Amino acid sequence: MKGSQFLVPALLKTVVLPPLLVSCILKAIPLRVPLALGITAYLVSFPLLFILRSHSAAIRSTRHARSLGAVDIPRVHGRWPLNLDVLADWAKSGSDEEVGRMMVLLGRKYGKTYNTRVLGEDQIISSDPTVLKHVLVDDFDNFVKGAKFKDRAEAFLGDGIFNSDGDRWKFHRALMRPFFHPSHISPSLFAPHINAFLDSLPTSSGAAFDVQAKLGQLALEMAIKWMTGEDMSSDPVDHSKVGAEWREACEGLGGAMTEAQKIVGKRVKIGTLWPLFELTHDPLTKPMSIIRSFFRPIIDRAMERKAARAELEESPDEKEDLRFIDRLVEATHDRKLVEDQLINVLLASRDTLASCLTFCIYVLGLEPKMSANLRSEVRAVAAQGDITKDSIRELRYGRAFINEVLRLFPPVPLNIRRTLRPSLLPTSSGQMMYMPGNTSIILAFVLMQRDKTVWGDDAEVFDPSRWMGEGLDKKEREGFMSWNYGPRMCLGQPFALTVTNTFLILLCRHLDRIHQEHGLSLQIAFDAQPAGTGLPEAWKTAEGSEGRARTGRDRMWVVADVVLAIKGGLWVKFGSAERPADADDT
């Protein structure tokens, strides 16, 4: 049975062991125990043993910490046993703004690194740059994604870079790194897709559309184009069966990826017991069959190209225009491995990129001065013609703008790692903290990147200028990890930055053109936001927000779905109407 390697020991410990112990104790007592007492003993044995185990683990951990000259990570002391109230608040909070606020409040009470210890299980949360650096760099080999994550994601990610640790991860990283070199990533590959996307936006005055959803599709198309050379947006050449099949495969891919991600996310949330919720069916079967049927013919074609190259005795190294998939099939004969890598890279690229582009547009709509600065820089250095790496290099303000978007709205807001062995965490307060083995830590990038003690009193203000001039100081540099940090840093950074810069240049040109031709500008369409997804009015002021929504600065409800996103979508429109009081035109 799937997941049984973790489920069976957990069930033995929590369900079988307590009554077994009670039965032994009752047998050992020479007197006849009344039935009611016996039943009570059995019933009480479950929570009692659980609490005892939890306390003894805590005591052992404290002793171990002391013996190493360290302290325990501060434990949250809830009002109810096993911190059940913390769990209830967590579950009740529902929206990510609430979860974020809970994390901030707990942080104020317990510091930047604390242990929620819900249901007796250590669960560390940290937004301390010193701790995060230790986890991601200094004790890298000890902080892994872990066998439990691999087990839950196996049917989706197979044996891919996202799903592996240790030597296997090193193998994947070494295999893929050369293909991500900036020399394989050119703005000209993405410009046609971005232009087609911009041309498809409805320009009739007042027609609102969800640009977040459209950017998801654009990110998918660009990732597929770069990985495989296949064009999802082009119409089939004829109405043949192949064309119809291709269209159908393209239409299903995005939804199937989202579905598979949700299923794995649900398993992670449920924890060890997840197989019990899938006894009658495997929900991944359908989405995975759609995803695998999409990639199968594409891999076939890559294999055919490889065979043709071999026949002509062409060296792949001489061919500059080789795609990611071609380089992969040159490097391995293993079809399944190729398929797994494609799925892993698609997962890594689609939602992160869509999130980054969405928040660029959101900020442009929210910050008129920044929008004007960006557009005037584009007019000055890249007003027309092909976009090249040189034109991107000249976008100094643009680069600062993107960094600031990634700082305040990191597409991957939280990351998670698990210890193999105990670890001593150095902290920014100078205190050494003891973290037990086999324990998870949530790395709260988003909190760290909005932390006033790292970024100054204006930490929540969108201000690209902090990245210009002298640039960041050491503390700030160490407090920015949107691309992750250390050996497992994002491989796709050159890809993502090339796309985002190209997108911003073409968007600015497009906005100028629409303004000249139609007198229209892009606005956030607050009135089009689906019911129940608009930001509560109270959160739009510093006092009413109580620290949510960047202390009242945001106008949209930011949620961590799979990545950071805007609840209900980012609805925008081209309009000439006067600006709403709380919005601005770009």
Ligand code: HEM
């Ligand atoms: C703005 C966009 C992006 C951001 C903010 C971002 C961020 C990240 C982060 C935080 C990780 C670490 C994940 C983890 O430890 O579980 C990661 C890993 C990775 N990213 Fe990105 N990413 C972006 C776009 C992309 C793109 C476009 C690609 C591919 C074309 C890509 C490929 C990868 C790969 C392959 C890894 C795994 C690296 C490893 O485990 O060694 N990313 N990225």
